[in-house]
Amino acid sequence: MVAKKRAKTARKGTRKRGRPKGPGKKTRTGSAASKTASRRKIIQRAKAKPTFAVKHAEAALERRVVEAPRMQPEPGAVRLEEEARKIEQEVRKDIKELSMPGMRAxxxxxxxxxxxxxxxxxxxxxxxxxxxxxxxxxxxxxxxxILDTILLASIVLALGIVAVWLWAIVDVLVKDDNWYNNFPC
Known part of the structure; x- marks a missing residue:
């Protein structure tokens, strides 16, 4: 029955969806049934050849590890553990004090x-x-x-003040009376 429909559509010159073929246009190859069949083949191939990660995940699930039940430690072992921790802390403290390798503690x-x-x-x-x-x-x-910096700045400032003061005195002493008498108003 499907073959008859294909033959009719081929004679009429229309595609499966009922659109007419135009000049120079390509028709689709294969039907929807063939596409789903090819998709099924691709899926079957993928299932047949699992990826590396899938293989290892399946292997891990197959060989599940059974955990051993936890046992209570003996009382003497607890004391030994505490002593070992104390010694470890002392050793770490000594290591921190050493600033360079090869230096004596x-x-x-x-x-x-x-x-x-x-x-x-x-x-x-x-x-x-x-x-x-x-x-x-x-x-x-x-x-x-800080105090030395402030003092140095104040000494430089004080020397500057004294220097300007001396300059003013020398300037006045160098000038004669005529300079002051003829000073413009």
Whole structure:
């Protein structure tokens, strides 16, 4: 029956949907039934050849791992775990104190400083002495640096004022009385 319909439509020169063929226009090849059949073949091929991910997902589902029941630890094991954690914390603390690889760890948190070195720095470098003991004297260093900057600016300003003052005195002394007597009104 389908073959008869195809033969009729071919004789009439119309497509399946009833549109007439125009000059130079191509007709569609195949019917809706053949398209669905080709789609089915594509789907069957895809099912027959699963992708890599599908294969491994199926394999993982097939070999499900059964978890072992959890057992309560012995009381001695808990104490050992706590001691191990304490030791781990101490080791991590020591590692943090080491600033460079190969450097020896200090037995205590005290770093000895030489008083003689501090005195020499104070004699020759003044306020930069506090960089030697910066951990405790940081506030002294910054306070001194700010005060020195303000003092230096005020000294320059004061010297400038004194210099202008002296210039005014010398200028007055250099000029004679005629200059002042002939000054325009």
């Amino acid at each position: 200090r037995a205590s948190g005290i770093c000895k400083k030489s008083r003689f070195v501090a005195l020499m720095l104070a004699l020759f470098l003044g306020p930069f002495t506090w960089l030697y003991t910066y951990k405790k004297d940081w506030w002294k260093f910054w306070t001194g640096l």
